[in-house]
C-alpha cells in the first residue's frame with residue numbers, strides 16, 4: 436500500500452487563490468478509501484467547522500472535506516461575529532480549523548463530486564481526487580454561489596465595491612454615494628434599506644420593474660434618486676468603483692453599488708441521494724435555491740443534515756456557526772440512538788460491547 440506521506444500536500448499547494456490556507460497539512464489518496472468516519476462534513480466554512488468542532492468534542496470521528504472557497508473570501512473583514520468583529524475571513528477559518536484539529540477532527544482539501552448510499556447503509560462520498568470516503572452520517576455545509584448580474588466590470592468588484600448586504604458592508608460605505616442596481620422586484624426595498632446608511636442613494640432601474648406609485652412616493656420621501664435606463668458598465672478609478680455607465684452614455688458617479696445576486700445552493704452532488712434544491716422566498720419573491728431541512732438541519736434523506744447558507748440563503752456567519760452546532764448535536768443524538776440499538780441487540784445475543792459488530796467509530800483515541 437502507498438504510504439500516507441506520499442499523498443500529503445498542503446493547502447497552499449491546492450489553493451493558491453487563498454494563501455491564508457496554509458495552516459495545516461491534509462491527506463488525499465487511496466488511504467482514505469479504508470476509512471469509515473462517524474461523520475463526514477462536506478464544506479469547511481463557518482457552518483462546517485462549527486459542526487465539526489461540536490462533533491469532535493463529542494468524541495466522534497469527523498472528517499471535514501473542503502474545497503477552500505468560502506463565500507465571503509473577497510471581503511476584507513467579517514462583521515457581526517461577536518468577539519471577532521472585523522477579523523479577516525481567512526483568519527477566522529484558520530482559527531476554526533486549528534480548534535477542530537485540537538480535538539482530533541481531520542480535514543481534507545478536496546471537492547466532493549457525488550455522495551451516495553453504500554450497500555451497508557453508510558454514505559459513500561466521492562472526491563475529485565478519485566478517492567472515496569465513507570461515513571455513518573453526512574453534514575452538508577457547502578454554502579451557496581452568488582450569481583451576479585451580467586454587467587461588465589461588476590464581478591471584478593464583488594465584495595469590495597459591489598455589495599449585497601448592508602449589515603456586512605453598510606458601515607464601511609456610510610455617507611457615501613451608493614447606487615442600487617435593480618434586477619428584480621425587491622430593488623425598492625433594497626434602496627430604502629441602504630438609505631439607513633447614507634443619504635446619497637440612487638436607484639438604477641436597469642432591468643428591474645418600474646416602481647409603483649406608492650413606491651415612487653416612498654423613494655421621494657426618503658430622498659432616493661431614481662435613474663431610468665439600462666446600466667451597461669461600471670467605471671473605475673485606481674481600481675475602485677467611480678461610477679455607473681448607462682446605455683445612453685451617461686455616467687452617474689457612485690462609490691459603492693448594491694445588487695441582489697441569485698443565491699444558488701452548492702448542492703448538485705446530492706442528486707444521487709435524491710436531494711434536490713427548492714426555492715427560497717423573501718417578500719413573496721424567489722431569491723434562490725436551498726436544500727430544505729427541519730430546524731436542526733435534518734433533510735428528507737435520513738442521515739443527511741444541512742447547515743449554513745446551503746440550507747438558509749440569508750444566514751450570516753454567526754448564524755451559520757449556530758446552525759452547524761445545532762445540526763452536529765442532532766447528528767450525535769442520532770448516532771447515540773443507533774449505537775444504543777445495536778448495543779441492545781448485541782447484549783441480547785450475548786455479545787460483549789467490544790465484539791458487537793457495527794457500533795461505529797466510537798470515541799476517538801484521546
Ligand SMILES: Cc1cc2nc3c(=O)[nH]c(=O)nc-3n(C[C@H](O)[C@H](O)[C@H](O)COP(=O)(O)OP(=O)(O)OC[C@H]3O[C@@H](n4cnc5c(N)ncnc54)[C@H](O)[C@@H]3O)c2cc1C
Pocket residue numbers: 477478479480481482483500501502503504505506507508509510512513514515516545546547548576577578579581593594595602603604701704742743744745750751752753755
Ligand atoms: C462579499 C461577502 C461578504 C460577507 N460579509 C459578511 C459579514 O461581514 N458578516 C456576516 O455575518 N456574513 C457575511 N457574509 C455572508 C457569509 O459569507 C455567509 O454567511 C457564510 O459564508 C456562510 O457560511 P457557510 O459555512 O454556510 O458557507 P461558506 O462560508 O461559503 O463555506 C462553504 C465551504 O464549502 C466548500 N464547498 C462547496 N462545495 C463543496 C464541495 N462540493 N466539496 C467540498 N467543499 C465544498 C466551499 O469551498 C467553502 O469553503 C458575506 C458574504 C459575501 C458574499
